[in-house]
Amino acid sequence: MEPSRSLAGRRALVTGAGKGIGRAAALALSAAGAQVIALSRTRADLESLAQEGAGIQVLCVDLADWEATEAALSKVGDVDLLVNNAAVAMLQPFLEVTKEAFDRSFSVNLRAVLHVSQIISRQMIARGVAGAIVNVSSQASQRALQEHAVYCCTKSALDMLTKAMALELGPHKIRVNSVNPTVVMTDMGRINWSEPQKAAGMIRRIPLGKFAEVDDVVNSILFLLSDGSAMTTGASLPVDGGFLVA
Numbered sequence: 001m002e003p004s005r006s007l008a009g010r011r012a013l014v015t016g017a018g019k020g021i022g023r024a025a026a027l028a029l030s031a032a033g034a035q036v037i038a039l040s041r042t043r044a045d046l047e048s049l050a051q052e053g054a055g056i057q058v059l060c061v062d063l064a065d066w067e068a069t070e071a072a073l074s075k076v077g078d079v080d081l082l083v084n085n086a087a088v089a090m091l092q093p094f095l096e097v098t099k100e101a102f103d104r105s106f107s108v109n110l111r112a113v114l115h116v117s118q119i120i121s122r123q124m125i126a127r128g129v130a131g132a133i134v135n136v137s138s139q140a141s142q143r144a145l146q147e148h149a150v151y152c153c154t155k156s157a158l159d160m161l162t163k164a165m166a167l168e169l170g171p172h173k174i175r176v177n178s179v180n181p182t183v184v185m186t187d188m189g190r191i192n193w194s195e196p197q198k199a200a201g202m203i204r205r206i207p208l209g210k211f212a213e214v215d216d217v218v219n220s221i222l223f224l225l226s227d228g229s230a231m232t233t234g235a236s237l238p239v240d241g242g243f244l245v246a
Helices: 003-007 020-031 043-052 066-073 099-127 149-172 187-192 196-203 214-225
Strands: 011-015 035-040 057-060 081-084 132-136 175-181 236-239
Touching: 011 020, 011 099, 020 035, 020 043, 020 081, 020 187, 020 214, 035 043, 043 057, 066 099, 081 099, 081 214, 099 132, 099 149, 132 149, 132 214, 149 175, 175 214, 214 236
Parallel strands: 011 035, 011 081, 035 057, 081 132, 132 175, 175 236
Antiparallel strands: none
8 A cells, every 4th residue: 555545534734834845845745535634824825725736724823822832732633643843943143143033943943832732732642543654854953053043953953853753752752853954946935945955065965965855855744644554653754965974
């Protein structure tokens, strides 16, 4: 059986589903037969997603708001699969990092993952289901990058949160893993890395000599959610063309 077939009929929640990797993951899960709840803080993105993916349920909330998140997720019903994709990248030189950027980055990239995962895991445990969670991390969790001090720290912390979650949720038959992509050619990625000299400098550090496409990341997410990875938990899966081995 193909791993993706085990996704059919399961209910999946995807955060940060309005754009990029999250949007593509929501559409791919829906195409694989999952019932998808797509969460974003941007209503216009959710409306266009609902038109593109028939049957996708949408949920508009800012995950940095603890109370609003609690209220919104209390109404979503049963969830078997969770993709924690929502994140912000507020890039500043180390000497210019602001309190606002630090607090916003950690509240969305780390605290919200913990909070959403707590809510969903509790109901998985109450139902006795074997669930799966994938956290979308980054190669920046393991390598320092210019002007990424705060972002790197949030993703490094996310990798350790993934391991801690896997340790404590494993006995409840809930698997937790992360994917750690290099630069991904989302619309935002193409804009941020359109300057040839900047792009060439990064590509030189990637043995496969190219950036990741959205499908490269989504395929890894679907694998980690599926029964094809039934014995994998607490892992950080690089989707980086070899960046982390160089």
